[in-house]
Amino acid sequence: QITLKESGPTLVRPTQTLTLTCSISGFSLSTRGMNVGWIRQPPGKPLEWVALIDWDSSERFSPSLQNRVRITRDTSKNQVLLTLANVSPQDTGTYFCARRNGHFQRFDFWGPGVLVSVSS
């Protein structure tokens, strides 16, 4: 059974760094073609892609966030970490991690999401 679950702080102060963890089971982060991405949804707005890490550790970022975002993985713990620096209230939203299947490059399994608020 493939599952993903996000965890992290629910409240972050402006200018701080947000770190979120995606814990994975049912597949390996090292399997060729399997990638993990982060997607967020600000309140009342559509889904927005944030970052992606490939099976070979290649990293890709949203152009609008690439100066502030990093994505790493720990294969021994089956975890993918997202860090977003210098957060502002515009970073408030629900953050989802999802598996991107190399075949057709679709996000086929998603975590339930974690709601993060950026506020002083």
Next chain:
Amino acid sequence: QSVLTQPPSVSGAPNQSVTISCIGGPSNIGAGFDVHWYQHFPGAAPRLLMYGFTYRHSGVSDRFSGSQSTTSASLAITGLQADDEADYYCQSYDSRLNAVIFGGGTKLTVL
């Protein structure tokens, strides 16, 4: 403003059919990148419905179908049911932006 354009809302009566469009351009759908569709209930995880324009994800009802044209894609839902009421998103890749892209989402209301 999303690179993939979807109608903000569509509606239909029970048992009727609706179609949701996803209009792209030459650097995404027109460049040959696949389109996928997701169903999203507020407060829940998005769910993959269709991938590669026309392939139904495991467990998805055959009331859902997808189609493609040169720079656009469509999701059709037949035999509308009350529990189809959700937000629907298309997703692809854009080579000019070098980014995964989502449409702006379409809210389906079952009257």
